[in-house]
Amino acid sequence: ASGWSYSGPHGEDEWGSSYPHCGSVHQQSPIDFHNGIFAYDPSLKPMQLMGYNLSETERLTLTNDGHALKLSLLPTMHITSLPDRYTAVQLHMHWGSKAEPNGSEHTISGQHYPSELHIVHYNSDKYESVTEAQDKPDGLAVLGILIEVGNFNPAYEIVFSHLKEIQYKDQKIYMPGFNVEDLLPDRLDQYFRYNGSLTTPPCYPSVLWTVFRKSVQISNEQLNELESDLFVSDKEETNQTGMVKNFRHVQKLGKREVLVSFHE
Numbered sequence: 001a002s003g004w005s006y007s008g009p010h011g012e013d014e015w016g017s018s019y020p021h022c023g024s025v026h027q028q029s030p031i032d033f034h035n036g037i038f039a040y041d042p043s044l045k046p047m048q049l050m051g052y053n054l055s056e057t058e059r060l061t062l063t064n065d066g067h068a069l070k071l072s073l074l075p076t077m078h079i080t081s082l083p084d085r086y087t088a089v090q091l092h093m094h095w096g097s098k099a100e101p102n103g104s105e106h107t108i109s110g111q112h113y114p115s116e117l118h119i120v121h122y123n124s125d126k127y128e129s130v131t132e133a134q135d136k137p138d139g140l141a142v143l144g145i146l147i148e149v150g151n152f153n154p155a156y157e158i159v160f161s162h163l164k165e166i167q168y169k170d171q172k173i174y175m176p177g178f179n180v181e182d183l184l185p186d187r188l189d190q191y192f193r194y195n196g197s198l199t200t201p202p203c204y205p206s207v208l209w210t211v212f213r214k215s216v217q218i219s220n221e222q223l224n225e226l227e228s229d230l231f232v233s234d235k236e237e238t239n240q241t242g243m244v245k246n247f248r249h250v251q252k253l254g255k256r257e258v259l260v261s262f263h264e
């Protein structure tokens, strides 16, 4: 097991002892977005995604990796609106618990959303693999989608309908492809942009973050599935520990500024 967790003796306040970057006050993620730190940048173009509309004949691996649910993505999927091409690797989610349904990583004016989706890409123009790219300053680009409670979301249900098949750590299933772009909000031109890090160990300061201004909705029942279906422990363990509150708290912005692609 990768020795870290979100609570207990190996929780986020202890990450720095095994993973030096996690203990740094520089360029860490997530952060709080609030007025006074934004700089409008008219050069920020709408995010453009290629190859996200996967055919049902494609096969994706959905895994419980003990920290989150993780869906493998295809190398035919990439971001084309950044200076370099960033190729998709995986998507995963962060969430809270039934008692505390506020598990987003980024916050807006100090407010958590119930959950957050991350789509991880690596700079395939400059690096041979995500492993090579993951600790380089221009190595990764992660799309952040804030999730709130509202209408039932059929696109998220395509993934959620499989959660009971990956209840325990290291369980994985294959699922058919679908239009991954349906997981995103409808305004890909409005987003927050800043230089940050992985929000999990080893917390490499290697991520160009794009967090969309508009959130997406899932139903309360869907959020409850996410908060209650998964366990961090494997099948054999006697005392099952639920996979809840798998989010890092916000980090200091320091001297960084947050660029925004919108101006009202």
Ligand SMILES: NS(=O)(=O)c1cc(-c2ccccc2)cc(-c2ccccc2)c1
Pocket: 065, 067, 068, 089, 090, 092, 118, 120, 130, 134, 140, 142, 197, 198, 199, 200
């Ligand atoms: N939250 S994140 O976006 O910064 C993130 C990125 C990557 C990541 C993935 C591939 C290459 C490089 C970095 C992995 C995770 C992760 C989530 C759950 C459990 C363990 C790790 C999380």
Ligand SMILES: [Zn+2]
Pocket: 092, 093, 094, 118, 199
């Ligand atoms: Zn994440």
